[in-house]
Amino acid sequence: MLRFKEPFERRSKGGWPVISGTEKFSHNLPQEKILVFIRGSSKRELSQKRGLATTFFNVQKCTLTTKRWLEPSGGLNNDMEYFLQQLINGVTLGSIYGLIAIGYTMVYGIIGMINFAHGDIFMVGAFISLILIVALGVTASMPLALLILALIAILIVSMALTSVWGWTVERIAYRPLRGSFRLAPLITAIGASIVLQNFVQISQGARNKPLQPLIPGGFTLSDGSGDSGFVVQLSYSQILIIVVTTVLMIGFTTLINKTSLGRAQRSCEQDRKMASLLGINVDRTISLTFVMGASLASVAGLMFLIYYGVIDFYIGFLAGVKAFTAAVLGGIGSLPGAMLGGLLIGLIETFWSGYFSVEYKDVAAFSILAIVLIFMPEGLLGKPEVEKV
Amino acid sequence: MSAQSESRFVSAVKDSVAGGLIALALFSLMLGMKAEVASGMGGQLGIEYRWGAVAIAVAIVFFGRLLLNLFVWKSDKPVTGIMSGMMPKASSFSGLGKFAMPVFLVLAVVLPFLLMSYYGASGSRRYLDLAILVTTYVMLGWGLNIVVGLAGLLDLGYVAFYAVGAYSYALLAHYFGLSFWICLPLAGILAALWGIMLGFPVLRLRGDYLAIVTLAFGEIIRVVLLNWYDFTGGPDGISGIPRPSFFGLEFERGDDGFAAFFGLDYSSIHRIIFLYYLILAMALVTNFVTMRLRKLPVGRAWEALREDEIACRSLGINTTNTKLTAFALGAMFGGFAGSFFATRQGFISPESFTFMESAVILAIVVLGGLGSQIGVVIAAVVMIGGFELIREFAEYRMLVFGLLMVGIMVWKPRGLISTRTPSISLSGKAKGISADLVQEGHG
Amino acid sequence: MSSWTNNPILTIEHLTMRFGGLVAIGDLSFNVGRGDITALIGPNGAGKTTVFNCVTGFYKPTEGRIVMHRANKEEYLLERMPDFKISAKAKVARTFQNIRLFGGMTLLENLMVAQHNPLMVASGFTIGGVLGLSSFHKAEKEAVDRARFWLDRIGLLERADAPAADLPYGDQRRLEIARAMCSGPELLCLDEPAAGLNPKESSELNALLQYIRAEQGTSILLIEHDMSVVMEISDHVVVLDYGEKISDGTPDEVKNDPKVIAAYLGVPDEEVDQVEQEVGL
Numbered sequence A: 001m002l003r004f005k006e007p008f009e010r011r012s013k014g015g016w017p018v019i020s021g022t023e024k025f026s027h028n029l030p031q032e033k034i035l036v037f038i039r040g041s042s043k044r045e046l047s048q049k050r051g052l053a054t055t056f057f058n059v060q061k062c063t064l065t066t067k068r069w070l071e072p073s074g075g076l077n078n079d080m081e082y083f084l085q086q087l088i089n090g091v092t093l094g095s096i097y098g099l100i101a102i103g104y105t106m107v108y109g110i111i112g113m114i115n116f117a118h119g120d121i122f123m124v125g126a127f128i129s130l131i132l133i134v135a136l137g138v139t140a141s142m143p144l145a146l147l148i149l150a151l152i153a154i155l156i157v158s159m160a161l162t163s164v165w166g167w168t169v170e171r172i173a174y175r176p177l178r179g180s181f182r183l184a185p186l187i188t189a190i191g192a193s194i195v196l197q198n199f200v201q202i203s204q205g206a207r208n209k210p211l212q213p214l215i216p217g218g219f220t221l222s223d224g225s226g227d228s229g230f231v232v233q234l235s236y237s238q239i240l241i242i243v244v245t246t247v248l249m250i251g252f253t254t255l256i257n258k259t260s261l262g263r264a265q266r267s268c269e270q271d272r273k274m275a276s277l278l279g280i281n282v283d284r285t286i287s288l289t290f291v292m293g294a295s296l297a298s299v300a301g302l303m304f305l306i307y308y309g310v311i312d313f314y315i316g317f318l319a320g321v322k323a324f325t326a327a328v329l330g331g332i333g334s335l336p337g338a339m340l341g342g343l344l345i346g347l348i349e350t351f352w353s354g355y356f357s358v359e360y361k362d363v364a365a366f367s368i369l370a371i372v373l374i375f376m377p378e379g380l381l382g383k384p385e386v387e388k389v
Numbered sequence B: 001m002s003a004q005s006e007s008r009f010v011s012a013v014k015d016s017v018a019g020g021l022i023a024l025a026l027f028s029l030m031l032g033m034k035a036e037v038a039s040g041m042g043g044q045l046g047i048e049y050r051w052g053a054v055a056i057a058v059a060i061v062f063f064g065r066l067l068l069n070l071f072v073w074k075s076d077k078p079v080t081g082i083m084s085g086m087m088p089k090a091s092s093f094s095g096l097g098k099f100a101m102p103v104f105l106v107l108a109v110v111l112p113f114l115l116m117s118y119y120g121a122s123g124s125r126r127y128l129d130l131a132i133l134v135t136t137y138v139m140l141g142w143g144l145n146i147v148v149g150l151a152g153l154l155d156l157g158y159v160a161f162y163a164v165g166a167y168s169y170a171l172l173a174h175y176f177g178l179s180f181w182i183c184l185p186l187a188g189i190l191a192a193l194w195g196i197m198l199g200f201p202v203l204r205l206r207g208d209y210l211a212i213v214t215l216a217f218g219e220i221i222r223v224v225l226l227n228w229y230d231f232t233g234g235p236d237g238i239s240g241i242p243r244p245s246f247f248g249l250e251f252e253r254g255d256d257g258f259a260a261f262f263g264l265d266y267s268s269i270h271r272i273i274f275l276y277y278l279i280l281a282m283a284l285v286t287n288f289v290t291m292r293l294r295k296l297p298v299g300r301a302w303e304a305l306r307e308d309e310i311a312c313r314s315l316g317i318n319t320t321n322t323k324l325t326a327f328a329l330g331a332m333f334g335g336f337a338g339s340f341f342a343t344r345q346g347f348i349s350p351e352s353f354t355f356m357e358s359a360v361i362l363a364i365v366v367l368g369g370l371g372s373q374i375g376v377v378i379a380a381v382v383m384i385g386g387f388e389l390i391r392e393f394a395e396y397r398m399l400v401f402g403l404l405m406v407g408i409m410v411w412k413p414r415g416l417i418s419t420r421t422p423s424i425s426l427s428g429k430a431k432g433i434s435a436d437l438v439q440e441g442h443g
Numbered sequence C: 001m002s003s004w005t006n007n008p009i010l011t012i013e014h015l016t017m018r019f020g021g022l023v024a025i026g027d028l029s030f031n032v033g034r035g036d037i038t039a040l041i042g043p044n045g046a047g048k049t050t051v052f053n054c055v056t057g058f059y060k061p062t063e064g065r066i067v068m069h070r071a072n073k074e075e076y077l078l079e080r081m082p083d084f085k086i087s088a089k090a091k092v093a094r095t096f097q098n099i100r101l102f103g104g105m106t107l108l109e110n111l112m113v114a115q116h117n118p119l120m121v122a123s124g125f126t127i128g129g130v131l132g133l134s135s136f137h138k139a140e141k142e143a144v145d146r147a148r149f150w151l152d153r154i155g156l157l158e159r160a161d162a163p164a165a166d167l168p169y170g171d172q173r174r175l176e177i178a179r180a181m182c183s184g185p186e187l188l189c190l191d192e193p194a195a196g197l198n199p200k201e202s203s204e205l206n207a208l209l210q211y212i213r214a215e216q217g218t219s220i221l222l223i224e225h226d227m228s229v230v231m232e233i234s235d236h237v238v239v240l241d242y243g244e245k246i247s248d249g250t251p252d253e254v255k256n257d258p259k260v261i262a263a264y265l266g267v268p269d270e271e272v273d274q275v276e277q278e279v280g281l
């Protein structure tokens, strides 16, 4: 049995539950059983953490208990290295949120509804990626070129298949209700979210799916020789996520700004009836919006999988709410806003867990959502909305 | 076969093939392959293949669409047309409302005796428990109906008030040893206060923003309950919550218990029956107050608010206060239901107050028909009662629940009972108003 | 001296409303006379509705003062009051350019909602109402009587229990006016009440407005594009163009003002004759 002496709370990675970044421990860990004390987790969170523990510690069994609590041995950490690490983690997490947030923002822009099922589309995307990775037998031990090729192929297939899911949800649950009573599509959206979650729970099982790290290693920016002795790492997977997100963002913005599809979208945003009178196929444009949102969410899913190495059917809910928060914070309807909002939410969440408390990190995200909506509902980059009388 | 119907057949087949292909794309991976931690592989994932399931799913979509195409969508005489001719019309549904209420009421009152005589004391326990559960949801639905149905405020965090009520009772009983009957009003008042506190800053937000903020508040309360270990017991919850007494008589064996006092043989079913009548009475009070309020200026202002907030403001209605009263009242009834939940279970933990619970209550309200009291009863009986009875398929419960939510909404966007009864009438015989006329809310 | 300089019910001073860079109203001042029917006219986009929105509190003006002088000598600075208080306390009621009725509620209910505030007091802020106090029943009966009176007045009494959305357009316009009147206003602001009405309905509307002014003692401020209505019933006309006042006076003065003809109609000289005829010059 082993107890952590280190303040593992501050080692939380990107806002996910507390056990991560513990590679340092894994060398001298007994391979049978470890006991981790975590207070204040729901059963579901515990099982997530158990999954994390099994991946990160590379052990078979891991008992977690909610009963007791280890006080962090050190106080708050103000040193530069620690800050840098949080910054890196925050940007990574923020990229993932940003990718999901784009789907919310585009759909809200075009049909003015919150696509509640979008978070679950992200989850489906992550599962599709996972299945492909396992089925193709992609592992870290492959030659690098092959690994990269395989990941690109998986990314493309996963984007395509997840898009079909996004398209189907729109076709079945939203399109018949277009122009109907305002609450109706919101209810079907919640319904679709429940369906997706439970479908995946049944078809893929409720247990979480740990994946061996695909892209291990990274640059050590600070080897712990500083005053704090804190090791700062920029892992290859983090670099991958940030690069992929940036590239996608640039490509995507160009697509929206330069092509006729983007023009059709913007015209539908302004006035759907008029757009259809002018010969724009509104249904198709809206469908394509969902398809684009879903494919970006599937990229986020793959990135999430690579970064955390564990997923379950429930990851869509929280990630969805946070990405929606990001979209609102950035100004709903604005693409750069979604990305900016994503980054901010990622950073806020990471720093909150890094400096205050991991347990209340979701409260931080939710509070930001409430505060932004109450005090500046137009967000950072959105257009202010004046009530027309 | 005429050329026209032949080409219709061809297009139907084409459409079904397209549907089948989409189903194939959907299900090939997500259903056909299951990533599972395989035994003997050192905790690594392996794939379990299930192509049969995929084939079945694709076949269902293909043939389902084909049949629909041939007989419903593209047929000259759609089957649904014939069917809807046989279905009762909407107008007869509003008549149903008048009948159904007394019938349901009588049924609800005599239910324990019916069950007891049919299944005996021990056999009826299961059904009574179910009846209590359904009635709790009816009460929650009625409470939320004030907020969503009447005032048109979309609240996705209703469960927060349910939780406040439950924890208020549990904590007051735990720390101060107060009894259920003292805590019940306190829990309602506390929940209403929380409603006002949370509602005040957010109620001027537009509909779906309000929905998201209320969701956020609901989650915040849950996370706080989860993590405030010293006060709420965190994930372990609070156990040993005292049971309610019957005017001071405890439901226990012994000389001063309920059974002895009334000269009955002791039976644990007494408490269950008592709990059933308790929640029934609480639900009926909720209903009574709501019906009463609808006919008062405040209730009319709620409905006006749902229709057009700007017009309300131009008529001098303080919309913030009006919304707050709806929010607070809804919260209060949620709080009552919560303390009932606590006393019935004897144990509560944050697990019972997740977002899913809010979604279920909202679904009951919306599926029943916004603003319709009887609709809530029907929806609760179908959605909660129906599911509990098919326990064997518990795994599929939420899946079917979600599918029903989507299906009913697409079929009847206004819910099952969608006529609105005017709150006042000059001639004394006002007809129900079709919900299609009811405008979209601006709240 | 005219009533709007002697005894104004509403004074607007240096009102300015900007939306971002757009100046919808620039330094506008005019008075509304007590007991008058005042018409606010101007081409599309001149800022007429914006003036209404500022007066009734839906927009907060960028600059300026709007004072309501009630009959009981109370004065209210409308630019500082929230919208619902303007109706409740300052007794200014309004209708909307695109009708805003409670479509799913009956005509009677629409008129009952308009009497919310007195009924609320009578119901002891709901508590007395739930308990069923008799004073509330009395107040409610009075409210129903008042609603019945207005329904009769606009000729819709037999449809009292029908949903408002079922009414034809012209009836909806009149119902909206009746609803505003049920809130007991001293100043009634009507945004294009004759828009979309046929000639018969239009003349009925004129009669209704005359009645409101003469018998109810309510002053009226209305926006109207239909010149025949304006010239027939108004005592005072204010002309706006691009958010600025270009003319202000009796109908006769205004219609002879060359600035109005040029700016308001914005047509070349040779067409002015023709239009002048239409205007009734």
Ligand SMILES: Nc1ncnc2c1ncn2[C@@H]1O[C@H](COP(=O)(O)OP(=O)(O)OP(=O)(O)O)[C@@H](O)[C@H]1O
Pocket: A386, A387, A388, C019, C022, C024, C042, C043, C044, C045, C046, C047, C048, C049, C050, C051, C097
């Ligand atoms: N909420 C708003 N935000 C931005 N601009 C506005 C807003 N409301 C009005 N405007 C602008 O102010 C100007 C005046 O509008 P207003 O509606 O007052 O005109 P109007 O005189 O009532 O015209 P009409 O005769 O067409 O009703 C217009 O250019 C309009 O676009």
Ligand SMILES: [Mg+2]
Pocket: C048, C049, C050, C097
């Ligand atoms: Mg206007």
